[in-house]
Amino acid sequence: MHARKIDCRSIKHAQSGNGWICRQCRFRIAGVESGWSSARIGEPLRFIAEQQCANPIIVINEIDKAVGGATSSSGTSTSLVNALLPLLDPHSAQEFNCPASQLVCNMSRINWILTANKLSGLSQPFLSRLELIHVSSLTEEQYLLALDALCPDDQLLRDYLRRLIANDWGNPNFSLRALARATQRLQSGPQPMLQ
Incomplete structure (x- = not known):
């Protein structure tokens, strides 16, 4: 097989x-x-x-x-x-x-x-037709491990995101999706000012 x-x-x-x-x-x-x-x-x-x-x-x-x-x-x-x-x-x-x-x-x-x-x-x-598997929220350590995938080559960004995680990971609105969005925004650099 x-x-x-x-x-x-x-x-x-x-x-x-x-x-x-x-x-x-x-x-x-x-x-x-x-x-x-x-x-x-x-x-x-x-x-x-x-x-x-x-x-x-x-x-x-x-x-x-x-x-x-x-x-x-x-x-x-x-x-x-x-x-x-x-x-x-x-x-x-x-x-x-x-x-x-x-x-x-x-x-x-x-x-x-x-x-x-x-x-x-x-x-x-x-x-009743499902086997339910509850997945707990990520720990601070797991968020830090996610940085390896999100920004493996940018030490400055990793340091900033480590501080962000340390301050916000316990907030109910903080999520891996929010961390990925923050990473993407920071990687794209400053946005031009539209007038």
């Missing part, structure tokens, strides 16, 4: 001014029924078929921002979270009915990795 490299794809959440809307994400995961002109199989099934890989790893980042969705006139919810429910349940996933092809497909071997900043908006039926 050997490992082989397979292609990677990304399914982005759509964002609007009043929050995350995942109507399209739901259809991209589950597929669109064959009666519609835009009928198509979902991305997981398409990926399995194209890559000839029955057990892909599918990562959905910040699933907590995808709980909204929309409700159809018949009362059916079209959120990404609801589309994932049958795919996350091993028994339902074994007999997943593709709405586009009307074929029954075994999707139970997909390895799902979902990330979230908070769990409070996610339903209990959804959470």
Whole structure:
């Protein structure tokens, strides 16, 4: 048995001014029924078929921002979270009915990795299908280690960022993303003054 490299794809959440809307994400995961002109199989099934890989790893980042969705006139919810429910349940996933092809497909071997900043908006039926792994905040030492990747060749910048970390790492708004943004701003130098 050997490992082989397979292609990677990304399914982005759509964002609007009043929050995350995942109507399209739901259809991209589950597929669109064959009666519609835009009928198509979902991305997981398409990926399995194209890559000839029955057990892909599918990562959905910040699933907590995808709980909204929309409700159809018949009362059916079209959120990404609801589309994932049958795919996350091993028994339902074994007999997943593709709405586009009307074929029954075994999707139970997909390895799902979902990330979230908070769990409070996610339903209990959804959470019960997951193995939850809580990742604690970074320590000061871990932030300092990140400097090796962020600015390996600039000692002056590293010294400045070490002081920034020492002063701010305990602040709830401080994050690796904030540190990376500060690094990028400092590396780009002073911005021209616009008048």
